[in-house]
Amino acid sequence: MGRKTRRQLLGQHFLHEKKILNKIIEAIQPGPRDLIIEIGPGQGALTFFLTEKAGQVLAIEKDYALVQALEKNQPENLEIIAGDVLKMDLRSVIRNYSLKPQTIKLAGNLPYHISSQILFLLLEVRDLIERAVFLFQKELAERITAAPGTKKYAPLSILLQNYFDCQTLFQVKPGAFRPPPKVDSTCLLFLTRDKPQYFPESHQEAFFNFLKNCFAQRRKTLSRNLETSGYRKEQVQEILTGLGLEWRIRAEALPPETLYSIYTLLKKPS
Ligand code: SAM
Secondary structure, three states: OOOOOHHHHOOOOEEOOHHHHHHHHHHHOOOOOEEEEEEOOOOOOOHHHHHHHOOEEEEEEOOHHHHHHHHHOOOOOEEEEEOOHHHOOHHHHHHHHOOOOOEEEEEEEOOHHHHHHHHHHHHHOHHHOOEEEEEEEHHHHHHHHOOOOOOOOOHHHHHHHHHEEEEEEEEEOHHHEEOOOOOOEEEEEEEEOOOOOOOOHHHHHHHHHHHHHHOOOOOOOHHHHHHHOOOOHHHHHHHHHHOOOOOOOOHHHOOHHHHHHHHHHHHOOO
């Protein structure tokens, strides 16, 4: 395999299909009181449409050649930051650029190899934003929006759905990009919830680690997975029975509320 070009390293696949661009803009709902933060504007396919409708647009782009090209046609309500979003303190960036009262929205068609980091960035700024619209590789999008009882349901689904109403908007075929990627894409809308849906923020880290244990080996029972991670089998099975559950149940069959109840009960000294 040869060396990767700069374009490949930066995951540059530029959107050109008008219909798709319109649908993404529609999902962002840019308005005069909005600050839209676009990560990875590229050649500005979305950016310039956004500046037509939004009060202010802040675009963060790592490729300096693209930043310079964007600056040539820069409307007054567009700020461009040259740099790697993953190395920035996005909370401070938002605080520095936003004017009150403004609705803050995040958007981006980003390289898929940084999708997970973008999701954690999204979680970090969740209390500052009203919504986010991102394209992801189809399989990851399915995992984010998965419901209990489905094969794709995972700790990540529970973590994100706790804070956002995660909606699948539409699929995007490789032909909508130049050059076309090798995978199918899905556009997701994240609407920030007023308050966490399933577990309090203070338990996020511990509960997420617990979930990773619960789902460690998907074909194994919840009780087996928890036993492997150090819990006593009898205690787990007693809790499951107490909740009216089959002790052979798998984690993927349980809704987030039930998994959180099990976590809470296991934390109590027996
Ligand atoms: N949004 C444009 C579009 O839809 O045509 C460009 C999409 S392209 C898939 C991803 C863009 O993100 C590229 O312009 C790339 O240079 C930029 N990018 C990649 N990694 C980045 C990072 N860590 N921080 C900021 N921008 C990044």
